[in-house]
Amino acid sequence: MSNTQPAPVASEHVELKARKVSFDWEETPLHWVPGDPFTTHTINVLHLLLPAGERWFVHVYKQALPYITDDRLREDVIGFIGQEAIHSQAHDDVLPHLRKLGLDPTPYTAHVDWFFEKLLGDRTLPPGRPRRWWLMERVALIAAIEHYTAFLGDWVLNADALDRAGADPTMLDLLRWHGAEEVEHRAVAFELFMHLDGGYRRRARTWALAFAALMFLWQRGVRFFMENDPSLLDPKASFADFVRKGRQGVLPSTPAMLRSIPRYLSRAYHPSQEGNTAQAMAYLASSPGANGGR
Amino acid sequence: MPRFTTVALVAGAALLVRRAVRSRMSTAPLWPMPALDTPISGYGRGSTVPRKVRVAGRAAPAEGVVELRLEGEGLPAWQPGAHVDLVLPSGLVRQYSLCGDPADLSAYTVATRLIEEPQGGRGGSREVHEQLREGVEIEIRGPRNRFPLVDSPAYVFVAGGIGITPVLPMLRAAEAAGADWRLVYCGRSRATMPYLKEIEALGAGGHLTVVAEDESGFPDLRFLADLPDGTAVYCCGPDGLMDAVAAAMPEGRAPRLERFTAAATTGGTAFEVELRRTGRTLTVAADQSLLSAVREELPGITYSCRQGFCGTCRQRVLEGEVDHRDELLTDEERDGSMLICVSRCAGKRLVLDL
Numbered sequence: 001m002s003n004t005q006p007a008p009v010a011s012e013h014v015e016l017k018a019r020k021v022s023f024d025w026e027e028t029p030l031h032w033v034p035g036d037p038f039t040t041h042t043i044n045v046l047h048l049l050l051p052a053g054e055r056w057f058v059h060v061y062k063q064a065l066p067y068i069t070d071d072r073l074r075e076d077v078i079g080f081i082g083q084e085a086i087h088s089q090a091h092d093d094v095l096p097h098l099r100k101l102g103l104d105p106t107p108y109t110a111h112v113d114w115f116f117e118k119l120l121g122d123r124t125l126p127p128g129r130p131r132r133w134w135l136m137e138r139v140a141l142i143a144a145i146e147h148y149t150a151f152l153g154d155w156v157l158n159a160d161a162l163d164r165a166g167a168d169p170t171m172l173d174l175l176r177w178h179g180a181e182e183v184e185h186r187a188v189a190f191e192l193f194m195h196l197d198g199g200y201r202r203r204a205r206t207w208a209l210a211f212a213a214l215m216f217l218w219q220r221g222v223r224f225f226m227e228n229d230p231s232l233l234d235p236k237a238s239f240a241d242f243v244r245k246g247r248q249g250v251l252p253s254t255p256a257m258l259r260s261i262p263r264y265l266s267r268a269y270h271p272s273q274e275g276n277t278a279q280a281m282a283y284l285a286s287s288p289g290a291n292g293g294r
Numbered sequence: 295m296p297r298f299t300t301v302a303l304v305a306g307a308a309l310l311v312r313r314a315v316r317s318r319m320s321t322a323p324l325w326p327m328p329a330l331d332t333p334i335s336g337y338g339r340g341s342t343v344p345r346k347v348r349v350a351g352r353a354a355p356a357e358g359v360v361e362l363r364l365e366g367e368g369l370p371a372w373q374p375g376a377h378v379d380l381v382l383p384s385g386l387v388r389q390y391s392l393c394g395d396p397a398d399l400s401a402y403t404v405a406t407r408l409i410e411e412p413q414g415g416r417g418g419s420r421e422v423h424e425q426l427r428e429g430v431e432i433e434i435r436g437p438r439n440r441f442p443l444v445d446s447p448a449y450v451f452v453a454g455g456i457g458i459t460p461v462l463p464m465l466r467a468a469e470a471a472g473a474d475w476r477l478v479y480c481g482r483s484r485a486t487m488p489y490l491k492e493i494e495a496l497g498a499g500g501h502l503t504v505v506a507e508d509e510s511g512f513p514d515l516r517f518l519a520d521l522p523d524g525t526a527v528y529c530c531g532p533d534g535l536m537d538a539v540a541a542a543m544p545e546g547r548a549p550r551l552e553r554f555t556a557a558a559t560t561g562g563t564a565f566e567v568e569l570r571r572t573g574r575t576l577t578v579a580a581d582q583s584l585l586s587a588v589r590e591e592l593p594g595i596t597y598s599c600r601q602g603f604c605g606t607c608r609q610r611v612l613e614g615e616v617d618h619r620d621e622l623l624t625d626e627e628r629d630g631s632m633l634i635c636v637s638r639c640a641g642k643r644l645v646l647d648l
Contacts, residue, residue, distance in 0.1 A: 051335040066594040082598025095336030110333040111324035
């Protein structure tokens with residue numbers, strides 16, 4: 001082992017707590033980034049993946065809780081669970097609005113539900129090592145996914161291009177409230193993984209799995225939305241569009257996403273090296289949705 | 295030449311595969327991944343979305359009473375006895391029973407009596423009377439029902455003044471079901487008692503006794519003492535009336551009550567909780583949450599927000615009556631489970647599946 005142990009860069013520990021939120025979708029149009037269905041739907045894929053995905057986080061972490069021997073980490077995980085439960089509910093509540101606008105997400109979300117509830121759900125394994133192995137595998141997967149949610153959270157907090165494009169304020173608030181909480185709790189999933197297992201091979205393996213799954217789910221999700229959008233005559237979506245929109249700043253930039261890969265795979269990685277807790281806390285203090293919808 | 299054939303065959307096969315995959319993807323967007331038979335996502339409680347209604351009509355069914363028709367989209371179905379929370383423009387939250395037609399899902403109807411400050415009013419009814427003009431948009435929560443109408447061949451309803459509101463849809467339901475019902479409707483004077491005409495018109499199969507204080511004083515409730523078994527008794531009105539009904543009931547029987555006064559949402563009384571699978575019985579102190587008592591016994595129990603909105607601490611209830619104080623669970627979910635961080639026991643003892 002080298003001397004580059006994963007460690008937080010600063011002692012910026014904040015107490016995690018779930019916030020009660022309220023988002024009124026009444027006024028949100030189908031293309032909430034005006035005139036830009038590709039960007040709208042690329043971000044909308046979040047609403048397809050997160051309700052089931054974050055419900056699954058909660059389900060897995062509830063099982064991991066008894067294995068934690070560090071009291072502060074346990075408090076963090078408890079706060080994390082509540083935040084993720086609310087994230088899942090908040091994104092879930094966008095889906096009926098999409099359905100009302102003529103874009104029923106159920107054909108897609110039923111697959112995602114199967115993916116998280118069945119494929120990644122609890123398995124009939126003998127107690128002891130096999131059961132713990134499956135739990136650790138899932139804890140590691142969550143740590144890898146949380147690397148990307150923190151990346152996206154940091155991105156959306158700084159995505160001024162979305163404001164300039166006139167994006168719907170309620171949707172932006174949902175994304176930024178969620179993004180800010182992801183930045184706020186970005187270290188928890190990784191620290192839990194390091195506390196319970198920490199094996200580098202597992203970290204790399206589950207990263208590859210999570211990355212591949214996210215790519216697969218995301219590109220299919222964008223295609224699904226574009227093809228089923230009742231207002232689009234030419235529902236084309238390509239990777240080149242993604243790169244172009246990334247350059248404009250309304251989506252994450254492709255080079256920045258590629259650069260984040262080696263960071264997670266570095267043995268010295270710790271989530272506190274990325275993102276800005278102060279910025280996240282400042283947003284949470286001013287977010288209309290996180291302050292009772294007022 | 296054989297090379298050309300190979301390339302053509304491979305290209306042809308690739309095209310066929312692409313067509314096959316595309317056609318499958320049009321019905322199953324994540325093909326070849328299976329789908330869950332009963333999708334979960336997108337059919338949640340909607341707990342993070344405010345439900346907005348618009349005041350579409352105002353009427354005065356009696357002196358000092360205003361009836362509001364609140365129109366909204368996608369209003370949930372409700373059963374007689376249900377109430378909604380109105381989030382008033384000032385932020386005050388008040389509960390009002392639904393008194394309209396449960397079959398009409400385009401609007402809810404509530405009725406409010408103005409209670410002046412000297413009579414113990416706390417500003418909610420004044421705001422309803424003065425601020426909720428036609429066209430005003432407000433947020434509502436619910437509906438919830440903690441006063442449900444059970445199936446019964448015979449009912450006795452005792453309503454006092456504005457306490458008629460949850461009883462009115464019950465009367466209609468009892469009448470429609472062909473049940474035998476009796477209503478004792480009390481009030482200060484006939485002019486202050488809402489919906490009298492409507493109830494008199496309804497009374498074909500039932501028995502109505504109107505007791506106006508200025509005409510005939512207080513109601514005679516002695517008939518409750520020899521009530522046949524199987525008659526359900528419902529009472530809603532001032533505390534004095536509800537106490538009188540409870541006192542007039544035969545030994546060992548209790549009326550179903552709906553209290554208007556602000557529910558005590560903090561503190562509570564001590565009670566016992568049995569953790570059936572653990573085989574332990576604990577005492578929850580008056581100033582202690584059920585969660586904190588259970589944590590002493592089961593340190594690994596899951597919870598998070600401790601305020602009754604994240605749902606992490608939900609547990610199955612096997613026995614006992616729950617005093618639900620959360621903001622999350624639906625009536626169906628409340629029937630058999632509870633959030634142990636805020637909810638308590640309405641009686642002396644709870645049994646949890648823990």
